[in-house]
Amino acid sequence: MGRLWYNGYIYTMEQEGSVTEAVYTEDGWIIATGTKEAIQTEYHPSEEINLEGASMYPGFTDSHLHMIGLGETMLSLDLSDCSSAYEMKRALQERAQSLEPDQWLVGEGWNENNFSDRKIFHRTELDEIAPNNPVLLTRICRHASLVNSAALKKADITKETIDPDGGIIVRDYEGEATGYLLDQAADLVKSIQPPVSDELLRAALHTAVSSMLQQGLTGGHTEDLNYYGSFHRTFRTFQDVINEHQLKFRTNLLVHHEVLHDMQEYGYEFGRITDYLSFGAVKIFADGAIGGRTALLRSPYNDAPETSGVAIQSKAGLKKIVNKARTANMPVAVHVIGDLALEFAIEALEEYPPPEGEKDRLIHAQVTPPDLVDRLKNLAVTFDLQPRFVLSDFPWVEERLGQERLRHAFAWKTLLHAGLDCAGSSDAPIEPVNPLQGIHAAISRKSPMDDSHNGYLPEQKLTRFEAVSLYTTGSAAAVGKADELGTIAPGYRADFTILEEDIFQIPVDAIADVSVRGTVIEGEFQYDGSTT
Template sequence: MGTIWFNGTIYTMTAENKTVDAVYTENGRVADTGSVSKLRQDYAPDEEMDLQGASMYPGFQDSHLHMLGMGETLMSLDFSGMQSAAEMKQALQDKKTRLAPKQWLTGEGWNENNFTDRKIFHRSELDAIAGDHPVLLTRICRHAALVNSKALHLAGITEETPDPPGGIIVRDEKGQPTGYLLDTAVDTVRQMMPPVRDEQLQEALREAVRNMLSKGLTGGHTEDLNYYGGFQRTFRIFQDLIDHDTLKFRTNLLVHHEVLDVMHDEGFRFGPANDSLSFGAVKIFADGALGGRTALLQKPYNDAPETCGVAVTPKEEMESIVKKAREKGMPAAVHVIGDAALKYTVEVLGKNPPPAGTRDRLIHGQVTPPDLVERLQHMNVVFDLQPRFVVSDFPWVQERLGEERLRWSFAWKTLLEAGLYCAGSSDAPIEPVSPLEGIHAAIARRNPEESHDGWLPDQKLSRFEAVQLYTTGSAKAVSAEKEYGMIAPGFRADFTILEKDIFHVPLDEIVTTAVKAVVVDDTVQYGTLTT
């Protein structure tokens, strides 16, 4: 016996504007669609769910984020909404008064581009705030951090310490570390932090899933397995919480290349681990981020001509990792932002195509020159896009890239028109995890409170294209487009149910539309519906 879902606007996403009157689900799948009377007659359901005029969509999925990191951010000092260095300093001072002796002072999400003076704190300033505590403050991009002298000392970083491969220790004119660390240099300090307890990780993951459900998400593709004590411990945290009996949430686990061998030694393989958890592509970092000028560009930064960025994983090393992934029957998921990093990533993936039935993933892809887009049209890849990056990175990113490169940057419409598959994500905790905020950003390319025509307005997506990013797009990212992303017979009974119809409300009302319910595997996991 099954369930009928009716009395709402039900978008199937099988075609633009395609709706059905009602849906019949059984055993976690969509069995049929049609009129309420016919479905009642044909199936005699034992339950009916009244949508009460709400709008139902295939379950939204976030195609790239860090669930444990997001949970930690929700539970810790969060700088992401701060608009001045003074506000950040006050938050640090307040936090310091609540610390136990020798406890680390940590925080997430600062962004100097939001400050009028673009201030980046020096270690001496952090010493003045909390010199008797180690300090580690992660930038919004998660590719840079600020530390104080105590943290540098614990990590053994001095004026004589060389930059680690794939990282930079920023120094002053005398060669002294300033406390500003980029990419792998941050890991040197993180390794000195006391290990997080299982209870903390469990609560962080619980908070992340709770928050994601409340925002309308039925699942997410997350990269966490190389952190928090390694593969075994981190995977166990996911297994213990997301068990498909008490909590259903579609979770695809990207596998950082450094834990690939451990995963296989533990007997796990690419694909489903259980009904809720699956192992995804092998994660590789090609470069850094535009904010810290570590994204690898073919030509120097417009506002820092002394640098082109950082190759976190150089081409030869990437090729070795990709070949290893292929030997284990796995696609690759490459963090790539700059065009130079994209160029050698395309070369490596082109020489080593993914296994049959899978796609490689290009995460971010913010600078995509026409010649590389043309090459990508002949490859089996999908872009993991973060629409909110447009509203977060402009206008300062214009200073980084200059007008010429900007023409083919953040070019989501161009990628779709080239026939490339694109998925939607937040990269949370870097951006808000709300898919509605991402959908709005893809359409408007501005914040809701702003009145301009949007950043690079020719790259705006239609409402249908924007919603596709989080439905059919996210499904294609894991080669599951016959399982998720549409409301049609045979597809999973995963639904996002909203109080309003986001295809027809005024544009800025999309971000304030309430989530009425979230359904995973034919089971309401968030909100309430009338039966």
């Protein structure tokens, strides 16, 4: 029995301006589009959904985030809203008072660039805040962490501890650890934390998926499988939470290269597992982030000439991992932020092309000079972009990169005009998971509340169609599903995002605050805003 969807602004995203009056769905698929009268005459739908003037789009998909990490942040101490070191200190003190002795104080999302003094807490200050508890505070970029003396002691990090590959233990003039750990160095502490319970993992994932559905997302491409004790345990969490009997949500699981062998040992292969779960590309970190000066640059940081960042993988090491993925007949998804990291990745992909018909993914790609863009045109790649990074990273990123490099940074329009495929994402919990905030940022490149300028690097602004395409056709193409997701047309999945207002017509700065009327997967409401 089928459903007729009508009386709204239905954008098919087949091409700019393409709309249809009505859609007919049956058994989770789009059967027909056209006029309401023609569909009623031919198909005799058993149910009619009156959109009441709302706008409907193909289901929005976030092409890169950490879903369990998002849920953890929602359930733990969130420091992302702290606008000063004082606020952060107060939040930590309040949490510390509620903990038992030796219980870990864990916080997420601090960002010293939001503080007027750019303060980074020293371990001794954290000792005073939480004298009876180990402390682990993860920076918003997830490429730096703060710990106190108790955490350093538990991890056996001393003056003699050597920096791990791909990480830095920041030290004072006497060689003692300050408590500031960059990239892989933070894993020395994370590895000795008490294990998260199965119940908490399920609660975190369920919380994340529920939130994503409420914000109009029908799917997400997530990287979680290497962080919660074992591949099998984490994958089982996804199997438990996301299935047609409990919660529908199209989830593509990136496979961190360190658990690729585990995936194979359990008999799994790249591709679809169920209609809602699939294994995606092999995830590799090539470098860190600009905020913590660990993104790998061709030349030193403008505001810290003593460093050019951190290579989490050497050039040779990166090639070795890419080749390992190819032996498993899988594409790769490489985290690259700096231009040198991007150059390393390009060399590896040139030497080891993806399997026939597949595309590799380059995640973030924040510094893309013209010579590398020219080489990228010859590769089968998709870019996972995070438009909200523009709002979070400017204007301080200018200090890091300097004006010359900034001309080729956050250059989404340049990539699209070069004919390169791009998908839209949040990297949540680093940025808000709300896709409308991402769409607004891609169009305006400024805060909705900021009328003081025309947007950061305004020449890189996307059109509304380009911005919405990132989260529809772009995200579908990134996982090789452009023939069944991302478009409202016969033969495609009946996944829809329904909004109270038409984001192609309202003022740009109103887009980020539009309410979600409903989120539909396989023709069924997974979130119905009209009932809340």
